[in-house]
Amino acid sequence: MNPPSIVRTSTAELYDANVLKNYSRAALTLVRGRGAQVWDDAGQTYLDFTSGIAVSSLGHCHPYWVAAIQRQAGELIHVSNLFRHPNQGELARRIVQRAGPGRVFFCNSGGEADEALIKLSRLHGVAKSGAEGKCIKVICAKNAFHGRMFGGMSATPQEKIQKGFRPLVAGFAFAELNNLQSFADLIDADTTAILVETIQGEAGINPCTPEFLRGLRQLCDQHNLLLLLDEVQCGIGRTGKFYAFEHAGVLPDGIAMAKGLGGGFPIGAIWIRDRFADLFTPGSHGTTFGGTPLACAAGLAVLDVLERDNVLEAVRTRSGPWLAELGRFVQEFPAQVVAVRGKGFLVGIQLASDLAPYITALRENGLLVVGSGGNVIRVLPPLVATAEELAKSVEIFRTVLAAKAAAAGGK
Numbered sequence: 001m002n003p004p005s006i007v008r009t010s011t012a013e014l015y016d017a018n019v020l021k022n023y024s025r026a027a028l029t030l031v032r033g034r035g036a037q038v039w040d041d042a043g044q045t046y047l048d049f050t051s052g053i054a055v056s057s058l059g060h061c062h063p064y065w066v067a068a069i070q071r072q073a074g075e076l077i078h079v080s081n082l083f084r085h086p087n088q089g090e091l092a093r094r095i096v097q098r099a100g101p102g103r104v105f106f107c108n109s110g111g112e113a114d115e116a117l118i119k120l121s122r123l124h125g126v127a128k129s130g131a132e133g134k135c136i137k138v139i140c141a142k143n144a145f146h147g148r149m150f151g152g153m154s155a156t157p158q159e160k161i162q163k164g165f166r167p168l169v170a171g172f173a174f175a176e177l178n179n180l181q182s183f184a185d186l187i188d189a190d191t192t193a194i195l196v197e198t199i200q201g202e203a204g205i206n207p208c209t210p211e212f213l214r215g216l217r218q219l220c221d222q223h224n225l226l227l228l229l230d231e232v233q234c235g236i237g238r239t240g241k242f243y244a245f246e247h248a249g250v251l252p253d254g255i256a257m258a259k260g261l262g263g264g265f266p267i268g269a270i271w272i273r274d275r276f277a278d279l280f281t282p283g284s285h286g287t288t289f290g291g292t293p294l295a296c297a298a299g300l301a302v303l304d305v306l307e308r309d310n311v312l313e314a315v316r317t318r319s320g321p322w323l324a325e326l327g328r329f330v331q332e333f334p335a336q337v338v339a340v341r342g343k344g345f346l347v348g349i350q351l352a353s354d355l356a357p358y359i360t361a362l363r364e365n366g367l368l369v370v371g372s373g374g375n376v377i378r379v380l381p382p383l384v385a386t387a388e389e390l391a392k393s394v395e396i397f398r399t400v401l402a403a404k405a406a407a408a409g410g411k
């Protein structure tokens, strides 16, 4: 469609000249995807085990999901939340069915979902103390990540995220993950909630132990605090259960979810347990774009496929042998691989040194993965990844680790 007078510039040049420099991007331009595979602009294929950072749960362009979006796009894309649409009602029902009796609010991202939970904590604080601005303390975990908006960023005690943006939102305190006493010690009369990721995604794949989660539940019951779980990354089947907290058998009071929910279409949501759901009243929160017919059609298509194809069961059965294979690298390459941990298709490979050269080498060998905190490589296959694709990833890892070991040995 470009008129001939326009000079075509390379995508890299377009980014260099026009896109904000808030990312140090890989030198890779992706143009097409299918399942677990993506193609770059030179026709090279890659196994995409980033899944857009735990987003593309059905892989790229799953035919059922594409058809659902196409159908809805020709029907009705957007209506205001001042009106109802069947898709939003149905997706809320399906989430309530999974989470438990409660209510759902739809937004567009994980950050917005976390903001909504933090706002809920303030409303609970008002209900508890009878006054505004008193009971506002939310206890979070050290090394947490709750997004880049002001509330979530204030709940994210990492210098690289907070630097330059102070003053932050008041009222957050930080305890040691998996140390119940450390959380208990911070509880006082002004505390309204505990907010943690069920599995920390950005800090190197650090799971809450089941005992710890159950302990948090007890603390919250004892002190009338909300137990808020950030499942933005670990939820929607990534660990082989729909929510990661299901492994521990706890019921939270609020859940933030987003990444995998739309399968690549932006959608976020919070679920609030029934006894706290009426803290939000008309006018107390809102969004223009949240929960549109199109976004909810994408979410419904994801849930349909997860159920129809027993995807969570496949994640559970396929991840076991795959994790065991990856775990062998600790013995095989002891100078390089410190630990392998995670659950289902949310896996971290902790290296002994800087991970950037490994991520580049893996890419050059056809495997895309993401970095995480603490020299941890995050491996996030789509939930529909086949046993062959998982085996292929192990093979590529082994090739790269062996080459690095040989290079180090040859020095």
Ligand SMILES: *Cc1c(COP(=O)(O)O)cnc(C)c1O
Residues within 6 Å of the ligand: 108, 109, 110, 111, 112, 114, 145, 146, 147, 148, 197, 201, 202, 230, 231, 232, 233, 258, 259
């Ligand atoms: C990604 C992420 C967020 C932020 O989600 P965005 O969609 O990037 O705003 C929040 N919490 C956790 C645990 C995440 O992994």
